[in-house]
Amino acid sequence: MQRELGSFPLTPGVRQKLHSAGFLLVEDIIQVTPEELGREIGITSEEAHDILTLITGATKPTSASGAVPTDPTMHLERVPGHMTLSEMLQEPQQFIVTFSERLDGMLGGGVPLTKITEFCGTPGIGKTQICIQLAVDVQIPECFGGVSGETVYVDTEGTFIVDRVKDIATAAVDHCHQMAAVEAGHNPQDTTETFTLVSILRGIHYFRCRDYVELIAIIHMLPKFLKEHTRVRLVVVDSIASPFRHHFDDYSLRTRVLGHMAQDLSRIANEHLLAVVLTNQMTTKLAAGEGQRSHLVPALGESWGHVAGVRVVLNWEGQQRCALLLKSPSRQQVIVPFQITTGGIRDVCSVSATQRHVTSPTPASVSSKDTSQGPTKRRRLDT
Amino acid sequence: MPRLRIGLCPTLTQIVLEKLSRIGVHDVVDILTTDAVEVSQKAKVSYKDVLSIQRVLLAQYSAFPMNAADFYVDVMSSVAILSTGSSNIDQLLDGGLYTAEVTEVVGPVASGKTQLCLSIALSVAMETRQTVVYFDTGSSFDSGRLQDMMEARQKPLTQTVEMIGSLIRCCKVYSVFELLSGLETLKASLDDQTDKLCSTSLKLVIVDCVAAVISPVLGGFQTDGHAYMMHISRVLKTLAVEYSVAVLITNNVVYGDGGATRPAMGKTWSHVPNTRVELLKPLDSVGELTPRPQSHTDSDHQRHAILLKSDRLQTNVSTTFVISDYGVQ
Numbered sequence: 072m073q074r075e076l077g078s079f080p081l082t083p084g085v086r087q088k089l090h091s092a093g094f095l096l097v098e099d100i101i102q103v104t105p106e107e108l109g110r111e112i113g114i115t116s117e118e119a120h121d122i123l124t125l126i127t128g129a130t131k132p133t134s135a136s137g138a139v140p141t142d143p144t145m146h147l148e149r150v151p152g153h154m155t156l157s158e159m160l161q162e163p164q165q166f167i168v169t170f171s172e173r174l175d176g177m178l179g180g181g182v183p184l185t186k187i188t189e190f191c192g193t194p195g196i197g198k199t200q201i202c203i204q205l206a207v208d209v210q211i212p213e214c215f216g217g218v219s220g221e222t223v224y225v226d227t228e229g230t231f232i233v234d235r236v237k238d239i240a241t242a243a244v245d246h247c248h249q250m251a252a253v254e255a256g257h258n259p260q261d262t263t264e265t266f267t268l269v270s271i272l273r274g275i276h277y278f279r280c281r282d283y284v285e286l287i288a289i290i291h292m293l294p295k296f297l298k299e300h301t302r303v304r305l306v307v308v309d310s311i312a313s314p315f316r317h318h319f320d321d322y323s324l325r326t327r328v329l330g331h332m333a334q335d336l337s338r339i340a341n342e343h344l345l346a347v348v349l350t351n352q353m354t355t356k357l358a359a360g361e362g363q364r365s366h367l368v369p370a371l372g373e374s375w376g377h378v379a380g381v382r383v384v385l386n387w388e389g390q391q392r393c394a395l396l397l398k399s400p401s402r403q404q405v406i407v408p409f410q411i412t413t414g415g416i417r418d419v420c421s422v423s424a425t426q427r428h429v430t431s432p433t434p435a436s437v438s439s440k441d442t443s444q445g446p447t448k449r450r451r452l453d454t
Numbered sequence: 455m456p457r458l459r460i461g462l463c464p465t466l467t468q469i470v471l472e473k474l475s476r477i478g479v480h481d482v483v484d485i486l487t488t489d490a491v492e493v494s495q496k497a498k499v500s501y502k503d504v505l506s507i508q509r510v511l512l513a514q515y516s517a518f519p520m521n522a523a524d525f526y527v528d529v530m531s532s533v534a535i536l537s538t539g540s541s542n543i544d545q546l547l548d549g550g551l552y553t554a555e556v557t558e559v560v561g562p563v564a565s566g567k568t569q570l571c572l573s574i575a576l577s578v579a580m581e582t583r584q585t586v587v588y589f590d591t592g593s594s595f596d597s598g599r600l601q602d603m604m605e606a607r608q609k610p611l612t613q614t615v616e617m618i619g620s621l622i623r624c625c626k627v628y629s630v631f632e633l634l635s636g637l638e639t640l641k642a643s644l645d646d647q648t649d650k651l652c653s654t655s656l657k658l659v660i661v662d663c664v665a666a667v668i669s670p671v672l673g674g675f676q677t678d679g680h681a682y683m684m685h686i687s688r689v690l691k692t693l694a695v696e697y698s699v700a701v702l703i704t705n706n707v708v709y710g711d712g713g714a715t716r717p718a719m720g721k722t723w724s725h726v727p728n729t730r731v732e733l734l735k736p737l738d739s740v741g742e743l744t745p746r747p748q749s750h751t752d753s754d755h756q757r758h759a760i761l762l763k764s765d766r767l768q769t770n771v772s773t774t775f776v777i778s779d780y781g782v783q
């Protein structure tokens with residue numbers, strides 16, 4: 072096999088030793104025993120064994136398939152994370168509802184699982200409220216069209232208020248019980264017993280972290296935690312910006328650390344089938360030249376902007392809270408109003424005609440099964 | 455260059471090999487760059503043997519000259535131009551994406567890079583019925599969006615959806631090693647005659663986005679980030695040229711001096727793509743968060759594309775395209 076040894080995750084020292092001994096391609100090394108390799112490049116047999124395992128493990132499909140040519144599969148299919156489009160389409164995209172129908176409509180059905188969604192906004196606009204709402208909503212049982220999951224809540228600012236969780240959870244439980252009472256279809260007893268305030272509070276795993284080292288540590292530990300808590304369907308980091316906005320002199324280090332974290336979060340979202348929700352602060356981008364105005368942009372810089380698949384900016388429009396979908400792989404840019412009540416995030420009741428025009432009404436990517444179970448019915452809760 | 459081993463040429467026996475290795479001659483480059491007299495004296499191998507080894511290896515490892523006329527015929531028969539599905543962008547790129555070339559799309563957040571990739575992937579699968587491999591580094595591959603596009607383009611039968619769906623393959627990769635490993639596996643797939651990928655011919659490889667995996671290993675005290683970046687560039691080029699595949703990659707922009715944007719990953723990377731296209735949102739909506747209630751206008755979905763670098767076309771030509779239900783138009 073012509074693959075170069077430089078493409079394997081080896082340490083620079085080992086790579087240098089291999090290179091100077093003339094081992095450059097996989098085919099050079101594949102026939103060598105660990106003892107020979109160790110002697111040749113001056114490392115212990117154990118280290119040599121590790122290197123060989125790494126390389127043969129990664130290339131095994133090719134060497135093994137020579138023996139079984141009848142195997143009709145493709146090499147590519149053995150790559151972890153490989154899927155064809157038709158395989159993907161068989162698994163409908165799942166969403167976590169926000170309890171605001173128009174916010175859900177904007178996002179195509181809610182906050183999508185397997186993706187990173189970022190909420191940006193100025194202080195007091197309701198970023199944390201949305202996070203708490205989602206932390207509660209992710210636990211809605213499947214019979215109500217929810218995903219029946221749990222939440223990992225990473226709080227970097229100390230803004231997680233349990234009283235608010237209680238308010239929002241109570242409203243959600245009440246709503247589901249009302250729905251169960253209206254729809255005689257399923258047995259209300261089952262869900263009343265399992266979906267309660269206590270069960271919701273139990274389903275939130277809260278991490279408080281104070282600086283970016285702790286945050287990185289938590290994200291590194293998450294895969295292990297998620298193996299033990301397989302029901303987690305939502306990871307909230309509120310906020311991603313605050314640990315990175317001060318005590319950072321080296322901006323290129325910050326970009327690298329953030330880049331690594333983004334890839335880790337992306338992997339977690341996909342491998343554990345969960346939604347990652349981040350909040351971000353706003354910063355002022357100064358006018359660069361004539362004819363440009365200074366304006367607010369999400370913090371953490373340009374390269375961070377690519378990280379989240381879905382990016383929502385929350386801002387005030389007069390007395391009205393509004394959400395602007397700035398970036399999405401599947402939806403167009405729209406603005407929708409929302410409000411925050413005691414019970415959490417809700418639609419604004421009186422909607423003017425022009426604003427109604429703004430929302431695109433067809434959430435086409437919501438699977439038909441999902442709509443028939445009625446997220447529309449579920450979300451209407453006025454206080 | 456490969457390591458010297460028995461079987462490379464008849465005179466290279468076990469004894470000769472051991473002698474050579476004792477004086478530090480391990481691979482093909484070593485023996486070809488050292489003087490034959492010196493080698494024979496130091497290693498105590500006969501001068502004639504060394505010469506014959508050198509001659510055989512040179513014949514095996516040197517490039518053959520090719521007549522430009524033959525080359526032209528070769529290129530004409532092997533190069534295909536893949537339509538992007540948008541007539542404006544096709545025009546900008548002189549017909550579309552060329553196989554055996556690396557095309558890069560750069561742009562700021564929400565400029566339509568992923569939309570362009572998804573739309574081109576679907577166009578190639580639907581029009582030419584050939585395989586597309588999509589390396590997704592940031593979970594931006596949206597199957598629902600592709601389905602919507604497919605439905606907007608035609609009222610497809612279930613079989614067609616199945617068929618086209620099986621042509622588009624997505625690999626989710628999160629680190630530079632996973633990307634390298636995926637690309638190498640793809641190459642191995644294409645080499646292997648028994649492989650299923652050979653029966654459905656591959657015409658397009660997309661990496662969206664390449665900066666997401668390279669940026670974290672670049673800079674600071676990490677000395678090998680640069681090596682990995684160049685490694686990826688080489689694999690992409692090899693893939694494009696040797697297997698006559700069109701390679702489409704996306705890249706971010708960074709803010710340079712004076713607030714001007716430039717493609718990420720610096721000057722070294724800028725030599726990698728054959729063609730580079732920059733996407734821009736119209737000026738009035740770049741980053742502006744002032745609420746515009748009547749914002750549902752065409753200009754919101756309109757984007758500019760500027761040709762920054764090309765081997766065969768005049769650069770700095772721009773065009774516009776629209777992101778719609780159909781894809782990129």
